[in-house]
Amino acid sequence: MPGDRPEPPVHVVAAVLRDARGRILLARRTAGRDLAGAWEFPGGKVEPGEAPVAALARELEEELGIRILGAEPLVSVPQAYPHKRIVLDVYEVPGFTGTARGLEKQALAWSPPEKLASYPMPPADRPVVAALTAPARYLVSPEPESAAAFLAKLDKALAAGARRIQLRARALPAQALAALAMDARTRCQAAGAELLVNGEPGLAADLGIGLHLTSKQLMALSGRPLPAGQLVAASCHDADELAQAERLGLDFAVLGPVHATASHPGATPMGWERFSRLREGVSLPIYALGGLRPQDVATARRHGGQGVAGIRAFWPK
Numbered sequence: 484m485p486g487d488r489p490e491p492p493v494h495v496v497a498a499v500l501r502d503a504r505g506r507i508l509l510a511r512r513t514a515g516r517d518l519a520g521a522w523e524f525p526g527g528k529v530e531p532g533e534a535p536v537a538a539l540a541r542e543l544e545e546e547l548g549i550r551i552l553g554a555e556p557l558v559s560v561p562q563a564y565p566h567k568r569i570v571l572d573v574y575e576v577p578g579f580t581g582t583a584r585g586l587e588k589q590a591l592a593w594s595p596p597e598k599l600a601s602y603p604m605p606p607a608d609r610p611v612v613a614a615l616t617a618p619a620r621y622l623v624s625p626e627p628e629s630a631a632a633f634l635a636k637l638d639k640a641l642a643a644g645a646r647r648i649q650l651r652a653r654a655l656p657a658q659a660l661a662a663l664a665m666d667a668r669t670r671c672q673a674a675g676a677e678l679l680v681n682g683e684p685g686l687a688a689d690l691g692i693g694l695h696l697t698s699k700q701l702m703a704l705s706g707r708p709l710p711a712g713q714l715v716a717a718s719c720h721d722a723d724e725l726a727q728a729e730r731l732g733l734d735f736a737v738l739g740p741v742h743a744t745a746s747h748p749g750a751t752p753m754g755w756e757r758f759s760r761l762r763e764g765v766s767l768p769i770y771a772l773g774g775l776r777p778q779d780v781a782t783a784r785r786h787g788g789q790g791v792a793g794i795r796a797f798w799p800k
């Protein structure tokens with residue numbers, strides 16, 4: 484690539500269309516086009532001067548013969564492919580008229596949300612599937628003052644809807660951490676929430692819970708430390724760490740700091756623009772971290788993030 488100024492990305496719009504049973508429509512890319520055979524969310528390229536939602540309406544009329552009744556932004560995923568960059572700008576469509584048919588001879592499939600991940604899709608679609616099926620907020624525990632105080636806070640957070648939680652207690656001795664993780668596991672299971680422990684792979688394996696790796700642990704590994712089905716995530720700060728997380732087949736990453744934060748005063752904030760550029764290079768779902776609030780999910784999604792992660796601002800008082 485000449486110089487450091489890549490071509491501007493191709494703007495692609497796509498839709499999440501649901502049937503009465505909540506299933507989501509996928510279309511199969513036909514032979515002879517790039518990524519032929521892959522399943523995708525129906526849509527296509529925005530034409531010069533065209534508004535994104537107008538482009539979406541046009542594409543769905545041309546490809547499926549339907550008229551949409553609205554469109555709400557879901558997530559906008561910047562993605563680098565070998566020969567181009569795209570931004571896959573995905574909208575939830577609350578309703579449409581007409582019956583969806585494959586007017587360009589493309590196969591169609593209605594998939595329950597939990598089955599979407601089993602369809603082969605282009606790399607940009609993985610963060611979209613994650614946005615549709617996994618939590619938008621990842622709560623990281625503050626260093627617990629005591630087990631009882633932490634568990635009381637956890638109960639409150641679960642009652643308030645938290646569904647993905649990292650137990651991070653770097654100052655606790657191994658046995659105390661194991662005991663606390665066990666109590667936290669019982670509560671998270673009852674609430675249908677996911678729990679990841681920041682610690683050794685063996686602890687997560689023994690307890691059957693998820694594992695959150697520090698970037699140092701991540702870079703020292705040569706394979707995924709737990710089987711598929713048991714969550715593994717990592718803290719990342721740059722392109723190398725994200726590439727390693729993808730290579731190891733991790734489930735998601737946390738990337739930051741986006742803004743300055745009191746908990747990591749020495750770190751240089753990357754800002755949203757750099758967050759987007761880093762996200763382009765991998766297809767992992769990525770939470771933004773650093774000086775963010777729970778209500779920043781929409782901003783994170785505009786930059787291709789799964790949502791936001793945080794410590795202080797994310798826990799009930």
Ligand SMILES: Nc1nc2c([nH]c(=O)n2[C@@H]2O[C@H](COP(=O)(O)OP(=O)(O)OP(=O)(O)O)[C@@H](O)[C@H]2O)c(=O)[nH]1
Pocket residue numbers: 495496497516517518522523524525526527528529542569571605606607608
């Ligand atoms: N529509 C759609 N395109 C996607 C998705 N994911 C993804 O990587 N893409 C990429 O975004 C670009 C969209 O181009 P397209 O071929 O659908 O565009 P289009 O409907 O305007 O058709 P055409 O340019 O082939 O005539 C392709 O490079 C495609 O591989 C997705 O979920 N839906």
Ligand SMILES: [Mg+2]
Pocket residue numbers: 525526527528542546
């Ligand atoms: Mg298309």
